Amino acid sequence: MTTTFVEEKPTQNLEPFKGVKKVPYEEYFTSGHRTCEGCESAQIMRLMAKAAGPRTIVLGATGCMYVANTSYYSTVWGVPWMHTQLGAGGSSALGTAAALRVLMRKGVLKDEPINVIAFCGDGGGADMGLSAISATMTHPDYNLLILLYDNEEYGNTDIQISGTSPYGVNTSFSTPGKVKRIMHHRWKKNVAPLILAGHPTCKYVGTISTSYPLQAMNNIRKALSIGGPTFIHCLNPCPKGWDFDPYIAFELGELAVNTGIWPLYEVENGKLKLHGKTEQIANGRFKRLPVRDYLLKQGRFAHFTEEDIAFFQSKVDEMWEKWLVPGVIPLQKDLEG
Amino acid sequence: MGKLFAVEIIYRGVFQKTLAKNITRGIVLAARDEGKFGLSFGRYGDSPERNGIPAKSFAIVADDELTLEAGMAQYEPKQVDLTVVLDDTLCKGAESWAWYGLQPVHHALKPGSTLVVVSLQDAPALLKTIHRREEPYKLGVLKGVTSFSGMWVYKDDHTDVRVLGAIAKALPEVVSLKAVEQFITEKLKNALKVTSAKTAYDRFKPMDVKPGEGNPEETFKFEFPGWTNMRQGVSIKGQPQGGPYRDPVSLEVGGFRPARNELFKKYSTRTERPVVNFATCTKCTLCWLNCPDASFDVTPDKTYDANLEACCGCGVCEAVCPVENCITMVNESQFTDNKSQWVAYREDKDAYLKWLEKTIKSAEPVEKRSYGFRYRGQYKEQAEEALEIAQRG
Numbered sequence: 001m002t003t004t005f006v007e008e009k010p011t012q013n014l015e016p017f018k019g020v021k022k023v024p025y026e027e028y029f030t031s032g033h034r035t036c037e038g039c040e041s042a043q044i045m046r047l048m049a050k051a052a053g054p055r056t057i058v059l060g061a062t063g064c065m066y067v068a069n070t071s072y073y074s075t076v077w078g079v080p081w082m083h084t085q086l087g088a089g090g091s092s093a094l095g096t097a098a099a100l101r102v103l104m105r106k107g108v109l110k111d112e113p114i115n116v117i118a119f120c121g122d123g124g125g126a127d128m129g130l131s132a133i134s135a136t137m138t139h140p141d142y143n144l145l146i147l148l149y150d151n152e153e154y155g156n157t158d159i160q161i162s163g164t165s166p167y168g169v170n171t172s173f174s175t176p177g178k179v180k181r182i183m184h185h186r187w188k189k190n191v192a193p194l195i196l197a198g199h200p201t202c203k204y205v206g207t208i209s210t211s212y213p214l215q216a217m218n219n220i221r222k223a224l225s226i227g228g229p230t231f232i233h234c235l236n237p238c239p240k241g242w243d244f245d246p247y248i249a250f251e252l253g254e255l256a257v258n259t260g261i262w263p264l265y266e267v268e269n270g271k272l273k274l275h276g277k278t279e280q281i282a283n284g285r286f287k288r289l290p291v292r293d294y295l296l297k298q299g300r301f302a303h304f305t306e307e308d309i310a311f312f313q314s315k316v317d318e319m320w321e322k323w324l325v326p327g328v329i330p331l332q333k334d335l336e337g
Numbered sequence: 338m339g340k341l342f343a344v345e346i347i348y349r350g351v352f353q354k355t356l357a358k359n360i361t362r363g364i365v366l367a368a369r370d371e372g373k374f375g376l377s378f379g380r381y382g383d384s385p386e387r388n389g390i391p392a393k394s395f396a397i398v399a400d401d402e403l404t405l406e407a408g409m410a411q412y413e414p415k416q417v418d419l420t421v422v423l424d425d426t427l428c429k430g431a432e433s434w435a436w437y438g439l440q441p442v443h444h445a446l447k448p449g450s451t452l453v454v455v456s457l458q459d460a461p462a463l464l465k466t467i468h469r470r471e472e473p474y475k476l477g478v479l480k481g482v483t484s485f486s487g488m489w490v491y492k493d494d495h496t497d498v499r500v501l502g503a504i505a506k507a508l509p510e511v512v513s514l515k516a517v518e519q520f521i522t523e524k525l526k527n528a529l530k531v532t533s534a535k536t537a538y539d540r541f542k543p544m545d546v547k548p549g550e551g552n553p554e555e556t557f558k559f560e561f562p563g564w565t566n567m568r569q570g571v572s573i574k575g576q577p578q579g580g581p582y583r584d585p586v587s588l589e590v591g592g593f594r595p596a597r598n599e600l601f602k603k604y605s606t607r608t609e610r611p612v613v614n615f616a617t618c619t620k621c622t623l624c625w626l627n628c629p630d631a632s633f634d635v636t637p638d639k640t641y642d643a644n645l646e647a648c649c650g651c652g653v654c655e656a657v658c659p660v661e662n663c664i665t666m667v668n669e670s671q672f673t674d675n676k677s678q679w680v681a682y683r684e685d686k687d688a689y690l691k692w693l694e695k696t697i698k699s700a701e702p703v704e705k706r707s708y709g710f711r712y713r714g715q716y717k718e719q720a721e722e723a724l725e726i727a728q729r730g
Contacts, residue, residue, distance in 0.1 A: 027631050030597055032602065034387060036351070037708075038652070077575055243710050245652075249629075250627060
């Protein structure tokens, strides 16, 4: 028998919630934060804390979910939480998990499985903190989850472009001009596949949406139960930066999935599983809604012409028609062979 | 030193950010046409600015540059010569900075000065929510639909120039009607807007508010922690876990009410609130599960009661509720307290259901507002309607 020198520790075995009525009442991220009306990023914090339960430590990189939730000598966290620097989501999770192990080995803390979750926004996770997350994902020994909550912009500093901002979007850095209409012409970074393809050590990668709360919580519970370094990417409609009536926050999350822009899937030990409508789209059982249904409900795309909408649609079509793994892996199939 | 005037605009964060900026900018540019010096600047009730949070924008105007500089040295004007409230639901108070607790909207207003409120209601109705004060002041209503838009797309419904018209009437020392008209003609280049400003000027007739008149309620206050009772390092107390609570009628204990942040309650960040028909509720959990603010208490009989210290009025609960008319968002101006709806329902079902129907119906005339962008072309339609209402007065 070979020795791998990997020292794995058991995790909490978190069974999935079997239906919305089985979701516990306890809140570990409660009311009284200073987020916007209809803030879906706050909602994923709440769901994440609910899913993980009381034996959890949360680390938070700078962003809305740091500033708005711990303002002015008060907090809404019901589990231990610590702020960490913008780029330090990955390293703080790794360091905390390692420290817990040492303290338990030395008998300072009771030896028990404790969830370690670091969350970061798209600025902290997809831009600045990407290298630290990447390094963390290569460590097989520690049980931790990185949750990237993605509102596709730097929301806390009044809406600048991030690596996950969609094509053509209006932000403080890309105000549409009279001569040049589209001031942001990069395509959204595809973060979850970046993590899963580049880090074979990572045992679980998933995408979730706050508009599918039960699935989101169960995926978080699964990631925490599987252990090792795990990663989840969540799309959160942002009423402030996306410029929409907070009333439609939930609907926009659904539309992102139903138009095929935001595929929901998980990859557990290398095995891909598509979820819900995404699975139906992939198997031809649900016809993708046109992206215009999603784009025209948001003020950030109000400058889009028919041509821009058509281009956006063609890029989404490409995801589903040409990619090797539709909606997930952007390698293109060799259509000739 | 010459005279320094300050105008304060209280507005809803993000929703009215551009509108407030346009007004303070207009004041300064119009005053400049008359040889005065001015500066406009924003300061948020909480930084960074979030949707719906009460926020403030200021314009200071002086006779000479030195006086203006003296005014600029202040972080914000301590006393103002005129306050404009751009959304009438803010009359319940604004938290001008996170540590202050709620303050009445006339908090900084000099005695005898004018408070301008954009509203479809009349002044006596607004006085039910505006807090009492010891000094007299004037209250003037600029009849109009509350103008809400968003970060990128602006709803051009003439609210900005109409407010400028009202300011010219209430505080001619800062801007005269002539200066406002000149500013609109030269900078905004819109003849119809000149008419809108002039009409608002002509119609604006503030009433005198006597000392002690208004809402007798105390504004929400809490104990500020001083540096001597702060913890070592930078650690703060986490939230405890909530628990079940008592049904006031059956005395049965059950359900769940989470512990909540004692230092921040959402009373003034809300423009509308959910009212719940507990009789048709199917207990599906969706409003509770999808509330970003965890504002629903699970009642002992397993329905969901929006706790109004935590609800910020986003409307997601109404959007996800599968039962027709079970949850309805109603304009905040219809309410004078933050009591539990479920307790009222438990105590007298029939009376509650009657109240529910009446409240939703009586809110209809003031429900013409919207809360941001939902589809293209929406603002154009709404601006036309808003202009018609403004013309009728």
